[in-house]
Amino acid sequence: MWAGEAVAYAPAVRRTTLGWLVALPLLGCPRAPLPPGTVVLVVESAPETLDRRLALSAVAENVSGQLLEPGLVRIADDGQPVPDLAERFERLDPATYVFTLRPGLRFGDGSPLAAADVVATFASVRDPRLGSPVAPRYAEIDAVDALDDRRVRVRLRHPFAPFLADMNLGIVPARTLAAPDRPDFGRHPVGAGPFRFAAWPDDEHLLLEANPFYYAGPPPIRHLLVATVRDETTRLLELESGEADVAFNAVSPPMLRQLATAPHVKLLRRPGAGTTYLVFQFGDPKLRDVRVREAIADSIDREALVRYKLLGYGEVADSLLPPSNWAHAAQPLRHRDLARARELLDAAGLRAPQGAPRFTVSLKCSTDRFRRSIASAIAHEIEETGIAVRLEPLEFGTFFSDVRRGSFDIASMKWVPIVEPDLLYWVFDSASIPDAADGFVGFNRGGYRNPALDALLEAARVAPSRAERAADYARVQAIADRDLPYIVLWYEDSVAVVRDDIEGLRISPFGYFDGLASARRVSP
């Protein structure tokens, strides 16, 4: 019965697809006719590929991973991996897991999805010839085998708890991987997600359609256009005029204020999982002194920054892990205390000579108008302690390259939404200090070292239960709060801007697009 439907459906797909391929290049202004009821999702940059294994940008990861190619597990809002294409998973021993696929799974083209596809997907992502940027995440895997059509066994080289969250890698058909003469998968993806690929006539316009074979049933949105609009003001105008229907975290707080009063547009928000922070360079002898870092932390008025710069679209942070994360451990909130900051600097021997600053640090940030404005407010607050701050806004490419190499005194950054608490290992463990030999892969860019913390982070990776991991991470967060390799500032809200005729849209703390699977357009 399933096969019959697939055959009957296939020619229709081809006809409509061809039709839109002709119509879509005319998009832009004025927009050519789209399939009736098409929902337009506006994004900041075009996805560079639709192959989850090769995606680099957040947009590409989101479109491929959340809409087109789901994995064995998906990430729940608290950061825990929960079954997706797999209906369940069990741990046989600390280093062996078995995933059981849902019955009757099919790809968007109607072909069945079996254990062999899972095995082939993981073999391909680990194959150095593919050059996947996510390959290092699967380095701990020893073997992936199909036990039968629906069961896959994953054996690890040694117990490694964070690996489960990475089992969300999008499963792709084995036959698309075997045939080298197939058109580029990243331009013609096949997955088992709520949507399937329809057409990609130009970089700015990607058309997806509801996948009739999706295991949870096809989504109510029949056609979804992913439109790239790079300029923020234009995105705002398109949402106001109704040319675009949905945007996830693509409008900054100052612009949201304008949208809050616009007719026919609603703002949906929930606490987000991305942490904004300042990172210190431990190579600098003054910043290496914890009293100096603490003084700087005490000088920053985070409540005021959240209220006036984020306009309330955020929450003051107490840890690098967001409160929604299962491993988050609350730390005492810091409040601005200039007197204490000055005392700490005096105690550190950094007294100000008559009329001159105590010392000068540079604060690097990106040239993005909003980020630069926040950085200048922070610089001003730090200067009130008597430290002179040289603000260095840098074009993003230069800024990020400097940060990766540890070339900064203080840098102002934001983490992409944090899912797996093992990020703490990448950020604070001394084994994660980047250097030229490893191509600057580690995230411990300030060069922070604490052997006690290293031991906890390494224990948490192999801890047998989630409760034990959570206990380790709680101690890690307490140490990080005392040592201050980072000053955590706030968690920015996850905000969706939606036209008022779109209902049922769920927003994710991670900014994932998967909420579109449940959304529908109600006729006025």
Add this chain to the structure above:
Amino acid sequence: MKPAAPAMAEDTPLSRPLGSGAAIGLLLVSACAALALFAPLVVTCPPGRLDLAIAWLGPTAGHPWGTGDNGVDVLSQVAYGARVSLGIGLAAVLVSGTFGTIAGAASGYAGGLWDALAMRVIDVLLAFPGLLLAIFLTAVLGPSIPGLVLALCSTAWVGYARLARAQVLALREQGFVLAARALGAGPSRIVVRHLLPNLLGPILVQATFGLPAAILAEASLSFLGLGVPPGTPSWGALVDQGMAHLVDAPHVALIPGAAIALTVLGFNFLGDALRDRLDPRG
């Protein structure tokens, strides 16, 4: 030779009336200069003070021209920005004018291979978009005021050099130069004592037009975030700040924008009047 009409005797450029253009120009330029000179007396709060709670507000008693990003006072930014704009403009004109005039005069007087070589360099620089070269230089040198002046001078000097060379070519054949040479004056004495004083008029006219061009270029670079170091009050940077809030706080972009426009207009009017009086072709 034109036949000499009786009225010609009185109609020297210096005797012409100044005209309303010059008056307006003088007024605008003096207003800008006064704002820059008396900035500390005009403003109600220092330019560096921030107050997040009062960002993007309209005029109030404490902030007569309203506030901008992070609550900076627009009046103090514009007043201290006038110092920066005029200072950088004057420095750029002084450096490029001096260097260009000397280079052009020397090249014109020397002639031959040196002249040909210098002129080809100038041709290349003239063909190059000046703002683009300035953007490149400021990006390489990083944000600093001396770097900015250097970037602005990088192409501005060629205008003075062309002018000085053309004048020298005409002057060096004149009787007083021949007389000086016959009396045994060396080339440097002839250039400095006899040629340069005769060049000053046209160079001054060129400088009057060069100043607003430099102010405009500084504002453009600061608008792009490549000009003055962050935190330095600058008209261009203030316009950039206000661009995102044209709807809810238009004064933040419009006031410094008007300051730039009026200052440039003032200098251009003044330059026109000066040219009418000093330009031998006028």
